[in-house]
Structures are given as structure tokens and as C-alpha cells.
Amino acid sequence: MEFEEFLSARLAALLRYATVLACDPHLAEDIVQEVLSRAQTRWARISAADVPEAYVKRMIVNELASWRRRRAARVVPMSLSALDTVGAPLEDPATAVDERDAMIRRLAALPVRQRIVIALRYYEGLSDPEIADLIGCRPATVRSHAARGLATLREYSRSTT
Amino acid sequence: MTDEPLIHAAFEAIAATAPPPERVRARIAARARVHRQRRTLLVGAGALGGAAAATAVGVPLLARSGSGVPAGPAAPSVAAGTPFRFGPGWLPDGVSEQYRQVTVMPSDAAFFGSRRSWLPPGVAYPEDHSPAPGITLTIGERFGDADAGEPVTLGQARGRLAVTDMATVSWEHEGTPIRVTAYQLPNQADLAVRVARSLTRSASTLPLNLTVGFPARFGGRLTLAVHPRPGGWLTSVTSETLDRTRSAMVVASTGEAPKHTYAQFGRPGGITLWVPDEQDPSANFTRDEVDQALMDLAFKAPDLSWVGGRVA
Secondary structure, three states: OOOHHHHHHHHHHHHHHHHHHHHHHHHHHHHHHHHHHHHHHHHHHHHHHOOOHHHHHHHHHHHHEEEEEEEOOOOOOOHHHHHHHHOOOOOOOHHHHHHHHHHHHHHHHOOOHHHHHHHHOHHHOOHHHHHHHOOOOHOOOOOOOOHHHHHHHHHHHHHHH | HHHHHHHHHHHHHOOOOOHHHHHHHHHHHHHHHHHHHHHHOOOOOOOOOOOOOOOEEEOOOOOOOOOOOOOOOOOOOHHHHHHEEEEEEOOOOEEEEEEEEEOOOHHHHHEEEOOOOOEEOOOOOOOOOOOOOOOEEEEEOOOOOOOOEEEEEOOEEEEEEEOOEEEEEEEEOOOEEEEEEEOOOOOOOHHHHHHHOOOEEEEEOOOEEEEEEHHHHHHEEEEEEEEEEOOOOEEEEEEEEOOOOEEEEEEEEOOOOOOOOOEEEEEOOHHHHHHHEEOOOHOOHHHHHHHHHHHHOEEEEEOOOOOOOOOO
């Protein structure tokens, strides 16, 4: 697959993926641009891989972790109007949107590794071994990140109710 | 909602704020154009640290044994450094010089072109072919889209100002193409024009500190590049045929080489020699030739006395 074909087919999905992992569309845009610009210069090798998208996704994860090391953590500027335009059907729209908005802010406040693991598990639907392979650690480490992240989310939830 | 559906709903909402692919695609394309232009220039890489004494740490250039015929060592005039011809008489506050590159004919030091970059404080020169933030002055290379942008007056010369995610002023002086770019700076279009208008004669040089036994089929002109790295330096030399159909590059640096290289060797003193991964397949710089070139390479730690300066 040529690089341009790959962009046509997968760029939108990669931007959603990076936005979810970063919890920040601006940072996601920078990261995806950076990663794909680098990938383009060695596309011959990347496209020879069985699943080039998996390779690029791994680059995005690594780049995000790297950016987070270089930059102070950000607070996600999620707007409620943006949130109101999307989302699954909700049982009680008013309460559920509040809950979802609160959850977004809790997710954004998690340490980056914990958030990446939770995003890959709950948004991408990956198994722990698949996540471990993607982020380059052991499945036990993935379970540890997930457990700590979920515990933090529940802690926030209890403290705000 | 219970945790899992709530988390999923939150991520779905976050995903819905993803930026539009069209904008990102345009930016990637813009960077690719810059990358191609820089590949044309055969950019090397850079340097920091002390090493002002330029201690010899390599071995003398050795003629290759076997079938390959190495290009001869550079002429003394090249080793002494070829002037850049022009430099900025004015620069924005804060930026300082972090990158020098010059392309010459090794036999007589004839000047082909140069590139210098002045970066904001705390910004390292990018080694991934992405544009350098700050001000960059490129002399002697023609780029595409010569008619792009708006006309600007530069003293008695007429140039063009093109603004994308960077501002570029380009014009010719006595037949020599000149280009000033400003990138990731506030009011960068104004800055690019002001730097372009300030251009003056320059006696600054970049002495040759690397000699490599490139196979003769790569013989032509040499491009030398130097920039600082955190705690050290990086310097490269590229040999390219005059018709630009074949080129080969060798890099020496302190610190680690990139993760992916075509070949690399460690040298005493924490020096690493490598050949970048992005070799032009048509160049056929074979592994044996690369190994021989790296073993035979002679270099001195680059003179970094210009790093951090603002002189023309």
C-alpha cells in the first residue's frame, strides 16, 4: 500500500485514536503529523509489515509517552457543546451527560500510561496481551496500570457523589 | 451508568473532537515537500559540547583496498573552510546559531551552497528532517514553486514571500538563489522579510572536519553539516555526483545513533559513526563499502565556537 493510499484510508481513524489516547485534539494533531511525517520517510519498510497501521499506532503511543515526558500535563479543554453532539443513547440525558463529562475529565487527569491502557482496553477493545505487545511491557504491567487507573476513576467518582 | 459503558461513552465523546484529516494531510504534505528539498540538499546533522580544541580522534584516511576507488581527501582549501558568502545583518531577539552546512567542490573549494539555522533558546536542531524552528538561511539551491507567494521588495531586488505553516522569502542575487525561512516564530512573515532585507557579506566558514573514502562513483561535491546535540555534537559529510543521481552520507556524533541505521560503529570517547537508514536504493552503497568507509573515516571533533552566536 502506498503512503497516500494509507492516509486516505486510515488518517481519520488514526486521528480519533490519537485523540482518545491524548485526551487532547490539538496534541493528537501534532502527534499524528509528527508520526506520519517520520513514517513517510521510511514507508517502504513500514508498508512491508503485515499490518502497517499497527506499526503506526505503536509509533503514536510511543510519541505520546515521549511528549508527555517533555511537556507538563495538560488539562483537557473539552467543551460541553462538543460533547452534546455525540455519544451513545443515554438513559437519562441530563444526568448521563454530566456523568460522561465528569468521566472525560477524570480520564484526562490520569497518568498517561494508565490512560493509554484504559483507552486501549475500553475504546479499542484490545486484550491485555495485545496492549502489552503494543506498548512494550508485560501483561502483568498492563493489568497493574489498568487496576490503578480504574481505582483512581472510582475514587474520583466516590469523592464527587 | 456503570463504569465500563461510561468510560466507553467518554472515549467516544473525546474521539468525536478529533481534528479533520484534511488539515493534517495538508501539513504532512507540506513537511514532505520540505523533506524532499532538504534531501536534495543532503542535509547532515549537528554538534555541541566543548571540543574547541578540535582534537583528532579518528585515523588518517586510508586508500581502500579492493575494487572500490575512494575519492581523494579534501583539498587544503576545503579543510580551511569555505565562506558562506552571505549572512543575516539582523536577527530576531533570542535566536542563536545552531546549524551550519556548506556544499563545495572538494578539488577547488568552489562554493555550491550553504544553509545556516538560528534557533530559539532551548530548542535542539531537529535530526528527523523536519523544519528547524527559528530562522534558516539557504544559499545556492533552487526550490520548486519559484512563483509562489506575494512579491516583496528587498532593497533593489524583487523576491517572493510565501506563507504556509512557515514564512519563506526567496530571491536571486547575481544569479545565486537565496531563501530565508521563519518557522514557529510569532509574526514570522515579518521576521522573514526583515532578515532577508538585512543580508550582508559574510566571512563565516565551516571547516571540513570529516574525510571519508567514498567509492568513486559517488564523487562530485561534498556537503558538510554540523550541529550541537545535548551534551555533544553531530557532524556529517555527504558525497554526491554532480548530476545528483547518486549520493552517500556518513555521520559522526557523540551520544546515541538513531534507532534505525544502515550501519554503525562505536569509536573511543563515546563517538558513534553511522550511515543513515534512508539510503537511496539506486545509490547501491553496499554494506561492504559502508563498513570500509566507516573504518577509514578520519575526523576531528568539530569547531563549535560559532554555536550560540548571531554573527553574519
